Amino acid sequence: MRSLSTKLVLAFLLTSLAGAVLAAIFVRQFVNAQFDAFVVTQQRDFFIGRVIDYYAANGSLKEINSWMRDRTAHRPPDDQHTNGIPPRDDPLTISFGLADPAGRVIIPTAGYKAGDTLPPAALAAGTPISSSGGQIIGVALTPAAAAIRDPAQERYLASTDAALAIAAAATAGIALALGVLVARLITRPLHELTAAARQIASGDLGHQVVVRSRDELGDLATQFNHMSADLAHANQLRRQMTADIAHDLRTPLTVISGYLESLRDQVLKPTPERFSVLYDETQILQRLVDDLHTLSLADAGELPIQRRPTEPSQILAHVTETYGHAAEQAGVSLVMRESGPLPEANVDYERISRSLGNLVSNALRYTPAGGQICLSADERDGNLLLSVADTGSGIAAEHLPNIFERFYRADAARQQETGGSGLGLAIVRSIIEAHGGAVRVESTIGKGTTFTVSLPL
Incomplete structure (x- = not known):
């Protein structure tokens, strides 16, 4: 099985090679086409120049066909064939045709013999030839065949192909180097996460990894660290x-x-x-x-909730009556306060009463004689708010985030008589969340604590 690093390097290399090869093919085809067009244009201009020279020397284009054949064959001109025309050094490698202005073929080309009359379309596709006086003396006909390159031109194109091959090889080398670098940058944090996962599997639940970037891999490392910290906390x-x-x-x-x-x-x-x-x-x-x-x-999400329309005052009255005797024995005033008529709430009467009872029982443990516990109900933003506020000793700020954890006690003493089982607040949160609500706490040392239950109406 190939490693991720190998796959990334191969992906970079193959992608770059494919791009380089396609670019080289495109450039080669484009360069060859442009070069051939340049050769055709250059030789057509040279052919036209010969025609103009011949016309200037002879006043007509008669016998130009045989004269042109002699020049193309590189026969050394004698006095009979030069006709006073200065020799040109550039040889013609393309067989251009020539027609007079009326379209009659003078120098044959592919598909047309001397004396044939060109169709209008073929005549219009040709290149007009003008004398030095501006008179149209003929039309140059370019054959459809590709340009015939001489050895020097072939060497030039071969050197271009070699340069493209070198560029493709250099691109592949750069892609290979970048692939190795990127693969290391990507796989290094993955290797670290794999090693950290093995550490966690071996029991080191709090093992952390170094966050090396701010991208998706960095987010993954950050979330992994959060997970390991949560695992360690849960294990504790x-x-x-x-x-x-x-x-x-x-x-x-x-x-x-x-x-x-x-x-x-x-x-x-x-x-x-x-x-x-x-x-x-x-x-x-x-x-x-x-x-x-x-x-x-x-x-398990299986806590049975028996909902029925319930008046908030009924819940408060039941809890006040249930814990009234215990409050009286403790010398604590237990009062109930409502903010006016409130709508009925669709809740489990027994479980909500038990939740508030747990909060009152908890408040009785920490409220000294002469103190007060107040139960109140209110409506806000479509939610029913049930509060239990005491004037007890209060809870230190460092304990507030953990007081709903199971068996957590804010007091250091482990006596069951004063600290309870440590499950009451955890049960309160579970019941309230099963209703789709939430519970929060506010406390000040020496002034008291307020628990507020929020239930959707």
């Missing part, structure tokens, strides 16, 4: 998620295992309080499994 998140799942499973399982072991060994007595602890831990495990199942459905 996968490892972190695995560790987080193991941690979130280990804590309740440890509690359950410890209690069951103590109950089995009769170290502890089975009391309703201890069974309640076991039940709470199993509920934690159940919520974690349910959350993971919801996210897996969202990833």
Whole structure:
């Protein structure tokens, strides 16, 4: 299998050779045609000059046929044949014909004998011959045959052909050199990308390549670097998620295992309080499994959405009532605010309520006693905006781009009681995006955080 470099070099070489050969053929045909036309014109002028000289010396064109044959045959003229005409050195290699002004052939040419009368078209195609006094004395007839070249003319055309061949060879050499150069410029980044792909396949997911240009290959290298960075980030998140799942499973399982072991060994007595602890831990495990199942459905695009016309105030009232007791116990004011009558939204009531509930639950963890959590609804640009704003501790700017990632916690503590499972915000985003909407967050340290859900109406 030929390499891409070889194919590029061959493509350059063959294209250049084809162009050079075609150009050489065209130039050769053009030069030969022009040269032959020049020879014909030159010899016709010489023939006409002989006719004029003969007429000037003899006053007529009688006997010019035999005289011209003697001159063409290069016979040394004697006193009988010179007729006082100065000799010309240029030999005629073309048999031109001659007719008088009336069209009667004097010197025969192809297709016409002496004494024949030319048709008007043939006479009009000839070249008129004028005497020194301006009188038309005859018409020169050029044969249709190509010019007969002498050895010197043939050598000239041969040298032209040689020059064209040298030019074609030089073009091929230049094309070969340029092909090699361009092939290297094109294939070098491709070789680097191939090597980088092998590095990624071997496990070095963050491997980067050098961007050497701003063309399509440069764009390819840039996108490759973005892809490798995303792969490395995704792999890091996968490892972190695995560790987080193991941690979130280990804590309740440890509690359950410890209690069951103590109950089995009769170290502890089975009391309703201890069974309640076991039940709470199993509920934690159940919520974690349910959350993971919801996210897996969202990833596969199979999260069921049961849409029905729903009033925004109904969603806010349900969430406020559900979390009102928890807010009261935490000493936080949970209020609901609407900006007037709003149109119904075609949404999944249960899932949107759960999304807002996750946001309220998250706000309760970070809002101190005496703080406030406000649920509001508004309409803007054909979208329903549902907001959850708190006066809690806020989220640092460096954490904002990642808070919707799974198992991501802005706080450094890993205690489940304060940090949650780390799946709540990821579930919120999945549910909202399944509705064709979006969720965004704004936060200021020490002032609070606002989550805004946008749903198309």
